[in-house]
Amino acid sequence: MGGDTELLSDVLKVQNKIFYLDLKENGRGKYIKIAEKGKYRPKSSVVVPLSGLHSFIQLFDFYMNTDGPGPQSRDVVVESKVFNFSCGENDRGRYLRIFESGGGYPAGGSSLMVPAGWANANIRAFRESFEKIANWLNQTGLPPVEMSSGLALTSKPDTVTLDVSKEGGPVLSVGSKHFFFDARMNDRGRYLKIKEVSGNMKTLLVVPAHAVAKFQEAISLAMMAQPRPDPEGPGGLQA
Structure with a gap:
């Protein structure tokens, strides 16, 4: 998004992937951009309006305590977007998939594949990064953000x-x-x-x-x- 201001940035190195988590702001408000750069698939990203911050933290908490791939699919509606969380497993191990649809996508959407890691350590790292953003916002004294209630666990x-x-x-x-x-x-x-x-x-x-x-x-x-x-x-x- 051109002309956007970066407020906070975090980098997570997960196995053979690098994830960039950036809190940004433009004329429409604040949002979190998560970009994935990996060896086995092209770079992709999802954009989360700030009102979805707490719902994402709840979902990372949920998947930190979920074992096995299973059918544990969960949706969260954030403004005009739908984010689908689901577990899966391939020859490189278990992963958490985050799929973004709606918003500005005319069809389909964009997805991230987060390797779960041993005892879901990588999912925990994502949760801590989002918590870092929430703490930074609290410390800056910015007006409270209206958080999304569209979480279905x-x-x-x-x-x-x-x-x-x-x-x-x-x-x-x-x-x-x-x-x-x-x-x-x-x-x-x-x-x-x-x-x-x-x-x-x-x-x-x-x-x-x-x-x-x-x-x-x-x-x-x-x-x-x-x-x-x-x-x-x-x-x-x-x-």
Whole structure:
């Protein structure tokens, strides 16, 4: 991001990788950029709005105490972004994957692969780096940051939560799916934009404002009808 100011920087050397963690600021606010430079994959990075700082610390705490690759996938919604945390294992050992989607990505997203290390020592190092940022912010006497509440540490796929994005629109989270509702306007008039983010997939739906009431009515009618078997499967949703 051009013209951004670097406030604090930390470097973590993890096995054959180097991670750069930078607290930066621009006209839209403060954020944490985590850049990964490794031998086996091209350099990649994720950008975390500062409101996600505490949620990331909670997630690093969770994965520090998680053993084995398993299906321990967790999401955190930060403003207009979704960060998916998941464990995995390859021939180089166990790792923690952080996948960023939404935000400015037109499709897909960006990911980091953090080797877990012995007794999750590398994950602990990330947690300590984020804690260092939090302590520095407290010591500088800056105004408190409104922290994200979009953290889902439960493993139930049908958990439903309703939050608010930085832009003021509602965010509906259903398990690993997240729906962003945003009222927009262009030269053709007002409309409702509904964006679904699930893992590395993103779907966009646009409803003209004058059709929203009928759209709601259509949903009600569809839900009152007798469900029909779906030959294509449930598409990842569970009732």
